[in-house]
Amino acid sequence: MATSPSAPIDLAQLHSFHVALAQSTRVLSLLGAGLSASSGLPTFRGAGGLWRTHDATSLATPEAFEANPGLVWQFYSYRRHMALQAQPNAAHYALAELARRMPGFLTLSQNVDGLSQRANHPPAQLQLLHGTLFAVRCMDRELCRYGPEPNFVDPIVPALAIPTSGADPTANTTRHSAATTDHNHQPAQDLDISNISVPLDSLSPSDLPTCPKCTHALLRPNVVWFGESLPWTVLETVDTYIAQPPPIDLILVLGTSAKVFPAAGYIAEARAKGARVCVVNTDVNDAPPGGWQEGDWFFRGDAAVLVPMLLEPVIGRVVVPDVAPHTPVV
Incomplete structure (x- = not known):
């Protein structure tokens, strides 16, 4: 793991992640409610x-x-x-920019709040596991x-x-x-x-x-209401993405405890194909399924601050508009 629960960001671990990201062509991100918490939802x-x-x-x-x-x-x-x-925060914009710069990047979101869409995350690289409001x-x-x-x-x-x-x-x-x-x-x-x-x-x-x-x-x-099936088109898209070559290099687990399946299962699937796991969360106890393994990164804190920092070598500095449009720009 990267840092202890109370320590500031470990610069050596940050550098290690930056090196791995720069060498990656296929990255999967899994988003949870913690990503939107910084937007006040x-x-x-x-x-x-x-x-x-x-x-x-x-x-x-x-x-x-x-x-x-x-x-x-x-x-x-x-x-x-x-x-x-609410407004999309810097993490939403950072992920949207990574999608534009990395064709092999896919985001799987458990959030229904529309903030990723309003940050103009490319629709083809954004899969909504629980639908949208x-x-x-x-x-x-x-x-x-x-x-x-x-x-x-x-x-x-x-x-x-x-x-x-x-x-x-x-x-x-x-x-x-x-x-x-x-x-x-x-x-x-x-x-x-x-x-x-x-x-x-x-x-x-x-x-x-x-x-x-x-x-x-x-x-x-x-x-998706309780008792309903998850959208099969989303599940099929993510399954195809994980199965197709070349193997996934990294999986980013952002603002989620990764306890709810099937979303949590994607972490183990990506890891089984050689992907390294990077977790950004406020709770050090939210280990990925199977626990921490050698080569994992854990960055504790606000995703809106940490995600742009993690992605900066590839996407540059994130500029957050004062007000995002209510309707996504397509």
């Missing part, structure tokens, strides 16, 4: 995973949408709004099959606009602060919809996004 998994009074994970199911589509859409409208208020599809998959279709409109329909009145701005009623730790951006503000003192409207299906193709079924966010 709250997470809804793990301890304290509440949205208002709801267990957020209980809203992320097909059964929840069938029972109360209005509530589920309010939750996802909040998440879409939060993600659009910023695409929608028809609920009628048998007769209609509309989507997934990109959609960055906020609010997606008028009824899902974020409430702006009746809230006590000093109330500390949410467990999730949107304040960012990224020194490049100003802190975002908590939104009234996360404040349990602001009652939510009871929405009917007619208030919600409707499929423009069949005109009768509801649209849903194109994210």
Whole structure:
């Protein structure tokens, strides 16, 4: 491993990584929520995973949408709004630039927040394992099959606009602060919809996004809900990438505990083909599957700071715009 949990970055290990990166032509990166934490986005998994009074994970199911589509859409409208208020950080831009400079680079993201897309990461080199908040599809998959279709409109329909009145701005009623730790951006503000003192409207299906193709079924966010299968096109793309020659040189594990499969399994697959593993995380206890091995790198700290530093010999200095476009430039 590279550094001890409390030590500053080990310059010898940094140099070692730079040498390996310069000699690499095929690099896989695996992204997790830690990459977006520096942009100020709250997470809804793990301890304290509440949205208002709801267990957020209980809203992320097909059964929840069938029972109360209005509530589920309010939750996802909040998440879409939060993600659009956040800005891609320097790590997102660094990875996008590496993709442009290295044709053999592929990013597999577990994030649904759209920040990689808004940093203009080349779409062909970005695979979204859990889908995205910023695409929608028809609920009628048998007769209609509309989507997934990109959609960055906020609010997606008028009824899902974020409430702006009746809230006590000093109330500390949410467990999730949107304040960012990224020194490049100003802190975002908590939104009234996360404040349990602001009652939510009871929405009917007619208030919600409707499929423009069949005109009768509801649209849903194109994210993978609990109990649903991961997108087979993404799995097939990543499997093909790992299997094809030449072997992967490096796998970058960025801002993820690498405990959830199948994403975690890609680390072992890449390692079995000779790839060296580089982990960037805030927790030294988040070892890759199989534990640490000789030749691994571990850099502890903020991915928004460390990733551009790691990639700098190939991509140069990263320039972060003051404001990223809401809709990706294609």
